[in-house]
Amino acid sequence: MGYQLELRHFTYFLAVAEELHFRKAAERLYISQPGLSRQIKQMEEIIGVELFLRDKRKVTLTNAGVYLKNELDYIFNHIDFTLKQTRLIDQGSEGEIRVGFLGSAMQTILPELLVNVNKEYPNLQFSLEEMSNYLQVDAVQKDQLDIGFVRLARVPKEMQIKTIHTDTFSLVLPLEHLLNVGNFVSVQQVSDEQFILFSSDYSSVYYDQIMSICEDKGFTPKVSHKSVHAQTIFKLVESGFGVAIVPTSLQYGFDLKVKFLEIPEILQKAELSVIWKNDNRNPALRQIMKFL
Amino acid sequence: MGYQLELRHFTYFLAVAEELHFRKAAERLYISQPGLSRQIKQMEEIIGVELFLRDKRKVTLTNAGVYLKNELDYIFNHIDFTLKQTRLIDQGSEGEIRVGFLGSAMQTILPELLVNVNKEYPNLQFSLEEMSNYLQVDAVQKDQLDIGFVRLARVPKEMQIKTIHTDTFSLVLPLEHLLNVGNFVSVQQVSDEQFILFSSDYSSVYYDQIMSICEDKGFTPKVSHKSVHAQTIFKLVESGFGVAIVPTSLQYGFDLKVKFLEIPEILQKAELSVIWKNDNRNPALRQIMKFL
DNA sequence: TCTAATTGATAACCCATAGGCATTAATTAA
DNA sequence: TTAATTAATGCCTATGGGTTATCAATTAGA
Incomplete structure (x- = not known):
């Protein structure tokens, strides 16, 4: 009778x-059944x-089982x-910080941050993983990530969010396209073209924003393709499959064969935010937050 | 070689x-050595x-060992x-919340809180433990308490503190003492008497405040006795060992054979605060916080 | 300086129990 | 009804946690 609970039990229970x-x-x-x-x-x-309940x-799972599963997920990660x-x-080393990010954050703010942090804490290690908004929220929740770089308006209430960078949107066109810096005045000018967008499950806020940019100019874009990678979107634009609207900062860091035209006179901004949880026990997180 | 870590290892390591x-x-x-x-x-x-280091x-403990010990303490409590x-x-039941408190909190705010919370969450259970300020800070830190009721000005930076009740100070005198509501105007009038105080290790803020009350009135109190229990202090006053200065609300809840005279014209207030940690994972804590 | 005591590590053995196989009981689908 | 699939039971084996006996290294004391 004097048995003891062991991690083995927890592992089996979770499975x-x-x-x-x-x-x-x-x-x-x-193992055997x-x-x-x-x-x-x-x-x-x-x-x-x-x-x-072996019904x-x-x-x-019973109610108690559901609760226990959640907590054990957290405990194992911890x-x-x-x-x-x-x-x-x-x-x-002083520790490790686990960072999640959207691809578009790798162009602007994230590299600077990494350099700055590394200058001050040379022994702090980074674990970097590119993932979608929702996977990041989930991973932060489960203590699999310390901090996430996302484009989201809202997060679950026990999580913190802070906007750290605001970007304009740009129209992405093939090099041979007739529009250029001189004659481009409104997105309306491409209302007849096919649009290539980021998938809404990668970033629904972004998706909604593109739609509202077009709506404000009085048309609904014809969406021909969707992708989760900026690189792919550029390739599609380059190959003449259509045009795209992306955060302006994405023009840096790629070997582009497309042209960027910043969209004038629109209210929408591409906001990049960081998310984290207050109950995170990684001391390195606090050091990082000082840089944001 | 394919061994697995088990809770047993952690238990042994902590020992x-x-x-x-x-x-x-x-x-x-x-077990054997x-x-x-x-x-x-x-x-x-x-x-x-x-x-x-078996030096x-x-x-x-090595540095890594010290870190691991801290985290495993937390993990086991969790x-x-x-x-x-x-x-x-x-x-x-909906859960349990572990509360620590100073004895003086049991007279005023804590009983009301318990009644109110119980009305809204009848299935929430309380675990109540009277303990000193510093033991509470320590216990909250280690996830042995969810919330503490303390008299403190500062807490470690990863902890939260919030003042929830401000009280005046009263002079405590034997019933037969010459001073009374009519002729009492300043603490200066008892500058020659012996003082009985709460021990500074029970609440150093309180101790410092009493000293500053007297200093402001131009004298240094002669401290004859110290105690950690209000009941004891009252008994000593009653028995003629001296006078005391305590938060006014302590006059309720005891069968008093001493008299309370609220001290006029002083800046010092007896502040009761709650402390808790942001990384606490007890959902009941959030429900409680709504009442504060 | 030599002895006695105390430290943690090793070696060899033992037995408790985690996990395997065979089987059962209970349910469902055909 | 039969066949298939579920989780639980009974019995057995062998891995490895715990034991005792012992060692090597250090320190305290005479």
Whole structure:
């Protein structure tokens, strides 16, 4: 009876909680189904709470199980991070900060930030990962990221958001296009062209903004293609598949075979924000925040 | 070689980190010293970091070990709390909130708060513990308390503090004392009496304030006794050992055989504050904060 | 300087238990 | 009904956590 809870129990519990299926979870864990069943049962006995409802043919989480799953996700991430941090400290480093970012942040503010931080904290290591707005929110939530660079208007209430850079929008055209700096006055001039946009699931705010820019000028853009990568969008424009509207700062950092025309007289701005969580325990986060 | 870290390793590590002595730690864990040595060594191999320096005759933590100890303290508290919370949810309760408080908070604001919260969240359970300012700060830090009711001016930077109640000070006198509401105009009138104060290690802000009240009136109090309990202080005053200065609200809730005279014309206020940490993951904390 | 005591690490053995296999009971789909 | 699929049980094995005995290294004391 004097059993102890171990991380093993937690690992197994999370596998079953995710699969909601003992056999599949067992496969994923490379152990047998009976062994898994027994460990879960033991865990339920130790805690004294039923975590799964084995109702007829399907397995579901109880309320207590749902709560426990959330917390254990967090706890595992925190343990992983702690061990990583322990290794870094052992090697004389001051720590690691995990950064998520939209591709478009890599052109302007992010590189500067990295250089500045590195100058002040040469032993701080970065883990950089390009990901979509929503994946970043999720990862920050789960303590898989310390900070995210996103284009979002709102975030869950337990998270913090701060706008750090405001950019204008530019029209992206093939080099041979008739419009140029001299004769371009309004987006209306390309209302008949095909539009290439960032996917709305990559950044819905951006998508909505492009739509409202066009609406304000009295037309609805014909969207022919969508992509999540700036590079791809430029390639499509270059190849004559249409035109695009992107944050102006994206013109730097690529070997462009397209031309950028900054759009005049519009209210919409491309805002880049940072998101983070107050309950983050990484001391390096506070050092980073000083630079923002 | 394919060993896994388990909670067992963490438990053992913390024991050695606290005792800094393998044999004593082993005794505390009710296992043998060689067994413990092996597990610690295994843990160091798995993480890949030396956690202890077995320098000659004494054991000390490495930098990485110190960091890991702090984080594991937090992680264990969090796991304990999570399991407790899981059991409460299982029983249909909404959760538990752990409250620390100074005795003097039990007279005024705390009872009201408890009643109000209970009205809105009848299933929320309280764990109440009377403790000193500094123990509360420490306990909040370690995630052993969710919220503390203290009299402090400053707290560590990663903690939050908010003043929720401001009280005047009163002079406490034996019933037979010559001063009364009619003829009491200044603390100066008791400058020759012996003073009984709260111990400075219980609340140094309070102690300093009393001293500054007297200084402002041009004298230094002769302190004859100190105590951590209001009840004791009243008893001493009643028995003629001297006079005291305490927050006015302390006159409620005791069966008093002393008289309170509110001190006029002083700037000092007895401030009661709540402290908590932003990285607290107890959802009930947010519900409580709405009442403050 | 020599001895006794105390430290953590090693070596060899033991047994508790995590996990495997075979099987069962219960349900559903055909 | 049969066949298929679910999680739980019973029994067994072997990994590895914990034991005792011992060692090497250091320190305190005479």
